[in-house]
Structure formats: structure tokens, C-alpha cells
Amino acid sequence: MHRDYDVAVVGGGLLGSAIAWGLGRLGKTVVVLDEGDITKRASRANFALIWVQSKGLGMPAYTGWTVRASESWGKLAAELQAQTGLDVCLQQNGGFHLTLGDDEFEQRGQLVTRMHNQVGAADYRMEMMSASEVKKRLPLIGPEVSGGSFCPLDGHVNSLRTFRAFHTGFKQFGIDYFPERAVSAIALDGGEFSLATPKGEIRAGKVVLAAGNANQTLAPMVGLSAPMGPTRGQIVVTERTMPFLPHPLTTIRQTDEGTVMIGDSKEDELDDRALKHSISAVMADRAQRTFPHLARLNVVRSWAGIRVMPQDGFPIYDQSESHPGAFVACCHSGVTLASNHAFEIARMVAAGALESKLVGAFSASRFEGRRAANSSGY
Amino acid sequence: MFKRSDQDKRPSVQIFVDGAAIAAREGDTVSAALLASGRDVRRATAVSGAPRLPYCMMGVCFDCLVTIDGVGNRQGCLVPVAEGMQVEIQKGKREIGR
Numbered sequence: 001m002h003r004d005y006d007v008a009v010v011g012g013g014l015l016g017s018a019i020a021w022g023l024g025r026l027g028k029t030v031v032v033l034d035e036g037d038i039t040k041r042a043s044r045a046n047f048a049l050i051w052v053q054s055k056g057l058g059m060p061a062y063t064g065w066t067v068r069a070s071e072s073w074g075k076l077a078a079e080l081q082a083q084t085g086l087d088v089c090l091q092q093n094g095g096f097h098l099t100l101g102d103d104e105f106e107q108r109g110q111l112v113t114r115m116h117n118q119v120g121a122a123d124y125r126m127e128m129m130s131a132s133e134v135k136k137r138l139p140l141i142g143p144e145v146s147g148g149s150f151c152p153l154d155g156h157v158n159s160l161r162t163f164r165a166f167h168t169g170f171k172q173f174g175i176d177y178f179p180e181r182a183v184s185a186i187a188l189d190g191g192e193f194s195l196a197t198p199k200g201e202i203r204a205g206k207v208v209l210a211a212g213n214a215n216q217t218l219a220p221m222v223g224l225s226a227p228m229g230p231t232r233g234q235i236v237v238t239e240r241t242m243p244f245l246p247h248p249l250t251t252i253r254q255t256d257e258g259t260v261m262i263g264d265s266k267e268d269e270l271d272d273r274a275l276k277h278s279i280s281a282v283m284a285d286r287a288q289r290t291f292p293h294l295a296r297l298n299v300v301r302s303w304a305g306i307r308v309m310p311q312d313g314f315p316i317y318d319q320s321e322s323h324p325g326a327f328v329a330c331c332h333s334g335v336t337l338a339s340n341h342a343f344e345i346a347r348m349v350a351a352g353a354l355e356s357k358l359v360g361a362f363s364a365s366r367f368e369g370r371r372a373a374n375s376s377g378y
Numbered sequence: 379m380f381k382r383s384d385q386d387k388r389p390s391v392q393i394f395v396d397g398a399a400i401a402a403r404e405g406d407t408v409s410a411a412l413l414a415s416g417r418d419v420r421r422a423t424a425v426s427g428a429p430r431l432p433y434c435m436m437g438v439c440f441d442c443l444v445t446i447d448g449v450g451n452r453q454g455c456l457v458p459v460a461e462g463m464q465v466e467i468q469k470g471k472r473e474i475g476r
Binding site: 140239240241242244257258291293294296297298 | 424451470471472473474475
């Protein structure tokens, strides 16, 4: 049979795009099979943090994986800019999680202590800061801010431009990107994969499932599993204002072009076409208690998005035993982990095997037999 | 560029543009008064800093953004002038405290 591609990546969001770009970078022939514009796409709804603090409680390997991503993001941003001319506006000068009132400050302090005490987790220097220490770095905080935690590895990026840069890079690497090609069936046939799409069959030597929450349906087609538990989040965006926020926060950040993004709720509802204004109101209220000046700004946009979320909050990277050459990759933090996907996961897929030293902890086998720990995966 | 009609008999209203007194007419919008003033009233856009003047004059295009009485990003084409109003031509993004 004629093999069209070395690798077919199913899913053209930020995660699939990073892996496909990374494979193209290694000289592989790659096709990306994507859904269309109206698909629920976290890549266009996300909050764009590159976030380390609080990641990995309950799974120390996730802390190390996240630190590794944070440390290689600069390389990714530089390579994307050199290749495409697009500046993704990476900023990594540390981020804050601010608390309102004494109870929140105490709870955050306990979380920081639990993270520090976790055996085997990488040290990423998260520390608690008093309100007066925070005020030295963020002079516009309001009187209700009781302090917060700071991690020097945290940052943010223009995630829409990152997404665009990957797709611009596709062209230069000769990667075929096909929208409106939702994959409905995958078969292993004569040592290669046949993928059924609405516009015909695609054949490839390997397949990477990177279809977000849809991986739950796709993975069993190649002997894998990907138990997902998506949630909805809402974001509120203000008009552009002069730079006032030199560090991103867990729930407030100022973009490179001056808008202020306020996030991010967590709801069980999975309809992304409507907003709950009562939730936006709580988010906006907390934001203006954190930075009272925000109350003067007009809100210009808000939206809801569906998080890609493995059931226990931690990433899933796995390879199939029954279907050699089939991989699954899904995680919540497609922005934070983009560098790992472009460099590490792509390298492993190209070589034909995941490296257990780096990603063994993320196998979906952890869901078998017992109820996996459900913790602060993100 | 713009010239007031000789038949326009509306009473005069004084506003200030970057501190300078301007004679507007009752019923003018801020944008109309700015365009009629003969001054260089070009704002600078928030991201690229490109020069812009009021364009659609009906609240749609947001190219008339201006600081009025200390509040940034007001749509000048939707705000009627008032005696003693302080208008500032906005260069770039709104400042967060105003």
C-alpha cells in the first residue's frame, strides 16, 4: 500500500500543532487532520499563562515536566520567530497568585508548604509574600490584598500568535494541514494506519491522537484510553490600557497589546455558546478588589471555553501496545507545555517510543484498577 | 478643512482642548467640535500609534476615542459638548487610572 505520511496528527489545536511542528522540524512528513472553525477549541479560548506554581500536587513528575517546559519556552519562542517572523511576546519574569483577606492567604501558605514537602518534585522556588512585599512589585494592588505566592518561573505569552506561528511554520516544513477532517475510524492495516475522514482516507506510518477531549473517543480505536473530564471556563477582557501590570497573575494578566484578561472560572457545564453573567460578575469583582483602578475600564469582550482536561487533571501521554506506532497526548496546559510537545514529545514520536524516564508517569495505565488521585492538576 | 455654515445661528459653547479654548456650538458632539476647530486633533491608536480622526460620527468605528473630563476612551461622536468641558486628545492607550 502507498503510505501518504510518516505521521498523521489528529487534532490541529495548540497541542497537536506543537507536536506536528516538532515532527516537521525533525524532517518528518506530517499531516494534521483537524475539525473546522466551529469546533470547541481551547486553543482560541485559553488564558495564555505559562504557569508553574501549584502544578503537580499529587503527582511530582508533573512538576518536573512543567518546569522543563518553562525552561525551554524561550527556545521555542526564538525558533518560531526565526522561522515565521512572528513575535509571540513571551514574558517570563515570574507570576503571582494574589489572595484577598487573611483566610485565603493562610490557605495559599498551606498549599505552598505542601508543595515544598512533596518528595521528588522539582524545586521551583515558589514563595509566599506579604502584601507589602507584593506592593513593591505591583504598586496598584488594593487594600484587600493580603499577599500571595510568587514563582520566578511563571510567565505568559500571546497564545493566539503562538497558534498562528505553528501553523505558519507548517507551510515552511511542508506539513499538510487539512481542516474539516474529523477522524471517524482508525485501523492498523499492513503495518500502517488508515484514518477515515469525511473527505477520504489518509494513510500514515504513525498516528498521534491530539484531539483534546475527543481523545476519549478516539483512543480506544487504537487500543489506548484517555479518560477525560472537561470543565468550562469564562474570561472577561477589558479595553486596552497603558501597561500597569508587570507580572501575570493566576487570574489577571495584561496582554502585550494592553488589554486586561480576567479569568478563569471552573464550571461543570460544557456549552461554550452562552455566558453566565453571575460568574463573570464575581470574576470582575475579585479583579477590581485586587486592582481598584480596573473598575474604571470598560469590558469589551467575554467568552466561555471548554478546557481539555484529563480526568485527574494531569497530562496523558501514552503509546499503544496493540497498535504499535499509535500515540495519545492530551493535557490541560497546552500553552505551558507547548515547548515540551514541540521538542520532547515530537522527538519521542519520531523515534517510535515514549521515554519512560520523562513521561512514564503520565501513562493512562494510572487510571486502571483504582480511582486515580484527583488533585490540583492545573 | 471644515467651515461652519453662515446660517448656523446656534448659541456658542466654550470647551477646552488640551487646555486651549475652543468655540463650539450648542448641540455639537465633541467630535464635530474638534473637527470644526481647525486644530490638529488626531489621536494615536492604542497598539501601533497610527494617527486617526473621527470617522463614522455615529458610534460604530471607535476612531473618535478621546479623554473627556478626565475619563479616557470616550466616544467623542456620542457626547454633546457642555460649557467648560475639558477634552484631551488621547495619544495611545487609555491610562488605567482615568
